[in-house]
Amino acid sequence: xxxxxxxxxxxxxxxxxxxxxxxxxxxxxxxxxxxxxxxxxxxxxxxxxxxxxxxxxxxxxxxxxxxxxxxxxxxxxxxxxxxxxxxxxxxxxxxxxxxxxxxxxxxxxxxxxxxxxxxxxxxxxxxxxxxxxxxxxxxxxxxxxxxxxxxxxxxxxxxxxxxxxxxxxxxxxxxxxxxxxxxxxxxxxxxxxxxxxxxxxxxxxxxxxxxxxxxxxxxxxxxxxxxxxxxxxxxxxxxxxxxxxxxxxxxxxxxxxxxxxxxxxxxxxxxxxxxxxxxxxxxxxxxxxxxxxxxxxxxxxxxxxxxxxxxxxxxxxxxxxxxxxxxxxxxxxxxxxxxxxxxxxxxxxxxxxxxxxxxxxxxxxxxxxxxxxxxxxxxxxxxxxxxxxxxx
Amino acid sequence: xxxxxxxxxxxxxxxxxxxxxxxxxxxxxxxxxxxxxxxxxxxxxxxxxxxxxxxxxxxxxxxxxxxxxxxxxxxxxxxxxxxxxxxxxxxxxxxxxxxxxxxxxxxxxxxxxxxxxxxxxxxxxxxxxxxxxxxxxxxxxxxxxxxxxxxxxxxxxxxxxxxxxxxxxxxxxxxxxxxxxxxxxxxxxxxxxxxxxxxxxxxxxxxxxxxxxxxxxxxxxxxxxxxxxxxxxxxxxxxxxxxxxxxxxxxxxxxxxxxxxxxxxxxxxxxxxxxxxxxxxxxxxxxxxxxxxxxxxxxxxxxxxxxxxxxxxxxxxx
Numbered sequence: 001x002x003x004x005x006x007x008x009x010x011x012x013x014x015x016x017x018x019x020x021x022x023x024x025x026x027x028x029x030x031x032x033x034x035x036x037x038x039x040x041x042x043x044x045x046x047x048x049x050x051x052x053x054x055x056x057x058x059x060x061x062x063x064x065x066x067x068x069x070x071x072x073x074x075x076x077x078x079x080x081x082x083x084x085x086x087x088x089x090x091x092x093x094x095x096x097x098x099x100x101x102x103x104x105x106x107x108x109x110x111x112x113x114x115x116x117x118x119x120x121x122x123x124x125x126x127x128x129x130x131x132x133x134x135x136x137x138x139x140x141x142x143x144x145x146x147x148x149x150x151x152x153x154x155x156x157x158x159x160x161x162x163x164x165x166x167x168x169x170x171x172x173x174x175x176x177x178x179x180x181x182x183x184x185x186x187x188x189x190x191x192x193x194x195x196x197x198x199x200x201x202x203x204x205x206x207x208x209x210x211x212x213x214x215x216x217x218x219x220x221x222x223x224x225x226x227x228x229x230x231x232x233x234x235x236x237x238x239x240x241x242x243x244x245x246x247x248x249x250x251x252x253x254x255x256x257x258x259x260x261x262x263x264x265x266x267x268x269x270x271x272x273x274x275x276x277x278x279x280x281x282x283x284x285x286x287x288x289x290x291x292x293x294x295x296x297x298x299x300x301x302x303x304x305x306x307x308x309x310x311x312x313x314x315x316x317x318x319x320x321x322x323x324x325x326x327x328x329x330x331x332x333x334x335x336x337x338x339x340x341x342x343x344x345x346x347x348x349x350x351x352x353x354x355x356x357x358x359x360x361x362x363x364x365x366x367x368x369x370x371x372x373x374x375x376x377x378x379x380x381x382x383x384x385x386x387x388x389x390x391x392x
Numbered sequence: 393x394x395x396x397x398x399x400x401x402x403x404x405x406x407x408x409x410x411x412x413x414x415x416x417x418x419x420x421x422x423x424x425x426x427x428x429x430x431x432x433x434x435x436x437x438x439x440x441x442x443x444x445x446x447x448x449x450x451x452x453x454x455x456x457x458x459x460x461x462x463x464x465x466x467x468x469x470x471x472x473x474x475x476x477x478x479x480x481x482x483x484x485x486x487x488x489x490x491x492x493x494x495x496x497x498x499x500x501x502x503x504x505x506x507x508x509x510x511x512x513x514x515x516x517x518x519x520x521x522x523x524x525x526x527x528x529x530x531x532x533x534x535x536x537x538x539x540x541x542x543x544x545x546x547x548x549x550x551x552x553x554x555x556x557x558x559x560x561x562x563x564x565x566x567x568x569x570x571x572x573x574x575x576x577x578x579x580x581x582x583x584x585x586x587x588x589x590x591x592x593x594x595x596x597x598x599x600x601x602x603x604x605x606x607x608x609x610x611x612x613x614x615x616x617x618x619x620x621x622x623x624x625x626x627x628x629x630x631x632x633x634x635x636x637x638x639x640x641x642x643x644x645x646x647x648x649x650x651x652x653x654x655x656x657x658x659x660x661x662x663x664x665x666x667x668x669x670x671x672x673x674x675x676x677x678x679x680x681x682x683x684x685x686x687x688x689x690x691x692x693x694x695x696x697x698x699x700x701x702x703x704x705x706x707x708x709x710x
Binding site: 184185 | 419420421422423426427430523524526531532533534536540549551624625626628630631666667671677
């Protein structure tokens with residue numbers, strides 16, 4: 001027994017040792033005349049954020065393959081070094097350091113989520129490697145003095161809220177009830193909803209919270225109904241946003257308009273709601289509603305091209321998350337094309353990028369704005385006949 | 393510590409001292425030092441847990457919660473109240489100790505699975521509090537604006553500096569734990585682990601010792617939490633959930649529940665397995681952890697250290 005034990009233990013140690021030396025032997029060799037340009041990427045491909053990371057990864061890989069098929073960047077092949085942070089902040093932090101130190105990438109795109117992004121902004125500053133995240137929190141790019149190397153391509157919650165409040169104002173709505181889930185997404189949505197309400201002359205008469213795994217939102221909706229609001233805003237992600245719509249319908253509260261966050265902007269949600277979502281309003285990035293846009297819209301050509309390429313290749317609809325990867329990837333490529341693989345120059349290039357037409361809007365970065373988007377980059381959308389339609 | 397342990401200690405210390413120079417020279421493993429910093433931080437937690445599990449015989453599923461209490465105390469004091477990081481560390485320890493004491497008094501009356509269940513419940517409560525107290529903890533989106541560690545006015549930002557600080561702390565913890573185990577308390581703890589009733593009958597105040605070692609493990613976890621806070625300079629509740637408590641238990645079990653060296657070895661191995669070598673499994677790592685746990689329990693109940701020849705002395709195999 002003892003020798004067997006030792007044998008198995010030794011085998012485990014040997015396996016661990018092999019794991020340690022394996023990366024030494026496996027070095028990718030590329031037969032190209034010019035040195036490849038590298039782009040590092042960290043996405044939450046697995047774990048709770050996988051609904052973001054999966055389309056992001058697919059989009060980045062599609063673009064990289066496309067660039068290489070068309071002769072690379074100024075003749076340099078593009079090498080995408082992509083890691084999965086498994087929706088874990090510690091892993092994300094390590095992945096970033098690995099990209100910067102071992103893979104020596106001059107620019108990193110991702111991470112997918114706010115938490116992971118905030119876990120790398122400090123590292124990006126210390127290591128002086130620009131990071132273009134796909135997460136939306138304003139904390140990623142403020143205060144700007146300590147976010148010199150950090151950019152984001154996802155619109156801020158404050159823009160989405162501003163767009164919704166603009167729409168409410170045009171409809172004469174002043175009293176609203178809000179319900180948010182207890183995730184980071186819900187928490188930051190609530191923060192903006194509360195913060196911006198006075199600016200638009202809106203009063204929040206009911207404020208409810210629920211868990212991301214709750215299976216019934218009737219209590220929250222009933223409480224909101226008692227407060228007598230003119231509209232309801234639901235800010236959640238995952239199954240609860242469907243649940244909110246279904247409960248709203250079954251409580252016969254559909255005379256009170258319901259607004260959802262941009263998290264609802266996935267066609268699958270309309271199928272899951274089984275018709276209950278008719279009339280739900282939301283502010284969406286244009287990537288979600290490409291075919292509805294007028295031809296004069298400057299974003300329409302890039303959105304339609306991305307949509308066709310992605311849907312042909314993967315046989316699934318585009319999502320706004322893949323759009324973030326498109327924007328960050330193409331920004332990085334544009335920078336590499338213009339200034340080469342120098343982190344400091346890439347940073348300066350992105351900071352001074354103006355009028356970059358992407359999936360989520362026309363980006364205008366500046367030394368004081370590392371987000372580049374505004375509420376004008378969103379469209380107000382309504383669910384009509386089980387599909388999106390531009391809202392009046 | 394015995395002569396043999398001192399020799400191992402010396403060898404390990406020398407290896408740790410030169411490791412950054414080796415890693416820096418080989419570009420494929422130049423990021424290993426970052427993983428080692430986390431491994432060092434986690435080692436402090438698992439040393440405390442090893443004392444509790446291996447010597448007092450109590451299973452705690454709440455180590456991530458104590459880790460979180462230390463981390464968030466440091467984080468909140470330094471970000472909201474602009475404290476210097478160093479005085480914030482003992483406050484985190486005190487708070488963690490106080491909470492552990494309050495939880496320990498009733499929970500340690502329970503035995504076996506019930507104790508594990510109680511600590512599991514407590515861990516879940518802490519996780520919920522971290523998620524819900526948005527004003528203090530930043531809630532699910534996390535706590536930002538945490539400063540790096542500063543010592544004598546110098547900001548510690550380089551990986552190498554962190555590596556040496558963390559591993560010095562881990563090795564000091566190791567020596568401290570060895571000394572505790574060599575003392576009267578240590579012998580009493582082992583007696584409790586072997587047979588609590590017998591220990592009780594021999595006049596060992598079992599309840600008091602169990603409580604003390606539980607508090608000690610909580611304090612060590614809190615110290616590690618403070619290191620984590622100032623190293624990553626960002627906290628969110630995801631790092632302090634049940635999965636992390638299970639990981640800590642696994643680290644201790646993998647190395648050898650009755651060996652402090654085993655705790656360190658298990659922690660380093662599992663940190664590398666989870667973050668580097670088995671990345672391909674992505675979030676199936678829970679299956680990998682399960683498989684490791686099963687293999688260890690079936691074939692190496694005393695952990696990986698049992699494959700090394702044992703040194704015997706009057707004080708047993710410490």
